Amino acid sequence: MTEPMSIDTVQTLLEGQGYVSDRALATVVFLSLKLGRPLFLEGEAGVGKTEIAKALAAGLDRKLIRLQCYEGLDASSAVYEWNFAAQMVAIRATEATGHAADNSRKALTAELFSEEFLIERPLLEAMRPDERGAPILLIDELDRTDAPFEAFLLEALSDFQVTIPELGTIKAPEPPIVVLTSNRTREVHDALKRRCLYHWVDYPDFDREIEILAARAPHASEALSREVVAFVQQLRTEDLFKKPGVAETIDWAKCLLALDVINLSPEVISDTLGAILKYQDDIFKLQGSEAKRILDQAKASLDPAG
Numbered sequence: 001m002t003e004p005m006s007i008d009t010v011q012t013l014l015e016g017q018g019y020v021s022d023r024a025l026a027t028v029v030f031l032s033l034k035l036g037r038p039l040f041l042e043g044e045a046g047v048g049k050t051e052i053a054k055a056l057a058a059g060l061d062r063k064l065i066r067l068q069c070y071e072g073l074d075a076s077s078a079v080y081e082w083n084f085a086a087q088m089v090a091i092r093a094t095e096a097t098g099h100a101a102d103n104s105r106k107a108l109t110a111e112l113f114s115e116e117f118l119i120e121r122p123l124l125e126a127m128r129p130d131e132r133g134a135p136i137l138l139i140d141e142l143d144r145t146d147a148p149f150e151a152f153l154l155e156a157l158s159d160f161q162v163t164i165p166e167l168g169t170i171k172a173p174e175p176p177i178v179v180l181t182s183n184r185t186r187e188v189h190d191a192l193k194r195r196c197l198y199h200w201v202d203y204p205d206f207d208r209e210i211e212i213l214a215a216r217a218p219h220a221s222e223a224l225s226r227e228v229v230a231f232v233q234q235l236r237t238e239d240l241f242k243k244p245g246v247a248e249t250i251d252w253a254k255c256l257l258a259l260d261v262i263n264l265s266p267e268v269i270s271d272t273l274g275a276i277l278k279y280q281d282d283i284f285k286l287q288g289s290e291a292k293r294i295l296d297q298a299k300a301s302l303d304p305a306g
Contacts (some may be wrong), residue, residue: 003033003034003060004030004033006030007023007026007027007030008026009030010026010027010029010030010033011023011026013055013056013059013060014026014029014052014055014056014059015215016059017054017055017058017059018055018215018216019048019051019052019055019215020204020208020211020212020215021052022204022208024199025052025199025201028197028198028199029052029056031197032177032179032197033177035197036175037195037196037197038157038178038179038180038195038196038197039052039178039179039180039196039197039199040180040181040182040188040192040193040196040197040198040199041179041180041181041182041199041200041201042181042182042183042184042198042199042200042201043183043184043200043201043202044183044184044203044243044245045183045242045245046244046245046246046247046248047201047202047203047204047245047246047247048201048212048245048246048247049181049201050138050140050181052179052201053066053136053138053140053179053181054138056136056177056179057135057136060133060136060177061132062130062132062133062134062135062136062177063130063132063135063136064135064136064138065122065125065126065135065136065137065138065176066122066138066140067121067122067123067137067138067139067140068140068141069139069140069141069142069143069144069145069149070141070144070145071144071145071146072146073144073145073149074148074149075149075152077121078121078122078123078149078152079121079123079124079162079164080118080119080120080121080124080162080164081119081121082112082113082117082118082119083117083118083119086117087112087117090108090111090112090117091108091112094108113166113167114167115167118164118167122137123137123156123162124162124164124170126172126176127160127161127162127170127171127172127176128172129173129174133174134172134174134175134176134177135176135177136176136177136179137176137177137178137179138179138181139153139178139179139180139181140181141181141182141183142180142181142182142188143182143183143184143185143186143187143188144185147189150188150189150191150192153192154191154192154195157178157192157195158195159171160172160175160176178196180196203233203236203243203245203246204246206229206230206233209229209232209233209246209249210225210226210229212246212249212250213225213228213229213249213250213253216250217250217253217254217257219257220253220256220257221262223262223263224253224256224261224262224263224264225253226302227263227264227298227299227302228249228252228253228256228264229249230298230299230301230302231264231269231294231295231298232244232248232249232252232276233298233301234294234297234298234301235276235294238285238294239285240277240279240282240285241279241281241282242277242278242279242282244276244277248275248276248277248278249276251275251276252272252275252276255272255275256268256272259272264295264298265295266291266292266295269286269291269295270286270287270291273286273291
């Protein structure tokens with residue numbers, strides 16, 4: 001599929017993959033595609049940042065390449081590594097044949113550090129040509145890495161090329177579509193942000209979360225969906241260590257469907273809290289009458305006509 005030609009087309013493309021976006025998000029996605037600029041998405045965990053890249057890849061029929069960031073990630077781990085096991089086999093095979101001449105050694109060295117023994121990691125893979133078009137490069141949870149890796153990314157995303165000492169510089173014939181995400185556990189350096197188009201992905205309002213639930217858990221009844229969303233949205237106003245994201249709303253609705261739940265009750269909520277809250281301290285806060293209090297507030301916020 002060709003890249004979208006309008007903001008409305010982007011919204012339609014995302015919705016076709018079950019991702020309900022507002023116009024502001026669709027606009028920044030459109031501009032990222034149109035201008036060839038990396039897209040930097042920040043927001044709380046579970047609000048759908050990673051899903052944007054997945055929906056784009058599926059909607060555009062492009063290869064999705066994901067670099068999952070973690071503490072200690074360095075440039076070499078993100079770009080390439082050599083297949084040492086295969087190299088050792090090749091060395092021993094050469095030794096067994098008795099070829100020890102200088103020319104043979106030089107030929108062996110050249111062979112060992114050739115494409116045949118190269119293991120491509122996400123950044124190098126994203127620089128390779130693809131018959132379907134430029135791939136989607138998802139650099140997920142960038143805030144888990146450190147400043148040196150950010151500095152490396154700054155260069156790599158500016159020129160869309162990487163250097164392997166033994167092979168030279170490899171430049172992307174067509175720059176990948178880059179999506180970076182951050183849960184904002186720390187601030188990402190301004191220099192990297194300036195290379196990107198930025199968008200804060202917030203929790204959706206009631207109506208949009210209902211739309212999202214209808215797209216991702218279509219078998220849930222309207223009445224149950226409204227209660228689920230109202231309860232989760234009320235829960236986000238509480239003093240919790242980790243507020244539930246949209247991902248938790250979807251998971252919870254699917255759990256309730258698996259249990260054939262028709263309406264929420266304090267007992268059902270207590271039994272299924274592990275689907276929406278992931279910390280024991282938060283779960284403990286909702287024991288006893290607290291779940292009923294929040295449920296009553298959620299039901300009171302619903303339109304009686306709904």
